[in-house]
Amino acid sequence: MSAKILDGKAISEQVLQETRQGVAEFRTKHGFAPGLAFVRVGEDPASRVYVGAKAKMCERLGILGQTFVLPAAASEAQALDLVASLNAQKNVHGILVQSPLPDGLREDAVFETISPEKDVDGFHPMNLGKLVVGDPTGFVACTPAGVHQILLRSGIPLAGRRVVILGRSRIVGKPLALLLSAKGKEADATVTLAHSRTSDLPAVAREGDIVIAAIGKNRFVTADMVREGATVVDVGITRVPDTAKKAGYRIEGDVDFATVSHKAGAITPVPGGVGPMTIAMLMANTLKAAKLQADPR
Ligand code: GUN
Numbered sequence: 243m244s245a246k247i248l249d250g251k252a253i254s255e256q257v258l259q260e261t262r263q264g265v266a267e268f269r270t271k272h273g274f275a276p277g278l279a280f281v282r283v284g285e286d287p288a289s290r291v292y293v294g295a296k297a298k299m300c301e302r303l304g305i306l307g308q309t310f311v312l313p314a315a316a317s318e319a320q321a322l323d324l325v326a327s328l329n330a331q332k333n334v335h336g337i338l339v340q341s342p343l344p345d346g347l348r349e350d351a352v353f354e355t356i357s358p359e360k361d362v363d364g365f366h367p368m369n370l371g372k373l374v375v376g377d378p379t380g381f382v383a384c385t386p387a388g389v390h391q392i393l394l395r396s397g398i399p400l401a402g403r404r405v406v407i408l409g410r411s412r413i414v415g416k417p418l419a420l421l422l423s424a425k426g427k428e429a430d431a432t433v434t435l436a437h438s439r440t441s442d443l444p445a446v447a448r449e450g451d452i453v454i455a456a457i458g459k460n461r462f463v464t465a466d467m468v469r470e471g472a473t474v475v476d477v478g479i480t481r482v483p484d485t486a487k488k489a490g491y492r493i494e495g496d497v498d499f500a501t502v503s504h505k506a507g508a509i510t511p512v513p514g515g516v517g518p519m520t521i522a523m524l525m526a527n528t529l530k531a532a533k534l535q536a537d538p539r
Pocket residue numbers: 292338339340341342363384520
């Protein structure tokens with residue numbers, strides 16, 4: 243049997259279309275655009291590409307994207323000052339500080355300076371706390387939010403089912419566990435958060451009706467770790483040197499797709515699975531931030 247492919251690219255296009263529509267309505271109602279500020283420090287080539295792609299997506303959707311670049315040698319105080327000035331700007335509804343920051347700048351300190359209302363990355367402890375208590379005015383980090391949308395929009399049932407998440411990171415595993423185990427018709431799953439110290443990880447993973455791999459080790463999840471017919475979501479993106487590719491590398495996920503795709507019932511590919519969803523959720527979070535700031539509850 244070959245698994246059904248969960249097409250993240252197609253699902254991200256649905257989210258982007260809905261967001262574009264929402265942005266147009268927002269602009270008509272308020273007479274100004276939702277605004278998203280990007281902060282980049284230094285000239286890390288990958289960060290330039292990522293921020294460039296996000297800024298282009300803003301343009302496509304009618305969001306006012308602005309990019310602010312600090313030199314690689316910038317001090318932490320300079321980065322904090324820039325964030326503080328963006329916090330105070332009324333036409334900036336969302337702020338994204340691109341990670342990784344150069345050595346010497348504490349990422350947590352910078353992220354925590356972003357006003358929680360503008361934290362469209364969902365990294366601020368206040369927004370993690372809102373996820374814990376189920377406050378819908380919070381922002382969920384884009385990768386876990388994207389995984390959730392892939393499951394919902396693919397019609398994969400969650401209520402009462404066993405989800406095994408591999409990886410307990412603050413950005414993916416932990417928020418995803420909260421999101422999928424929340425009370426409500428779009429969640430209600432029973433979640434196991436497994437990690438590098440879990441005993442007999444393959445046996446734990448085989449308990450999952452849904453297995454979500456977010457450990458950052460390419461091809462880690464093999465067919466023996468997946469129950470027949472399970473849904474498998476692959477969050478991994480590892481660059482593997484490959485001279486046959488123009489870029490000099492290929493992208494591999496955390497799942498050994500060649501073998502697991504014959505055992506799973508449904509699976510996300512890499513690339514074209516979770517990846518495209520993250521940028522779509524960032525756009526959706528920006529619209530949400532603008533609406534909450536324009537019409538506070
Ligand atoms: N670097 C890679 N992915 C991300 C992301 O989602 N947000 C931020 N701020 N930096 C990143």
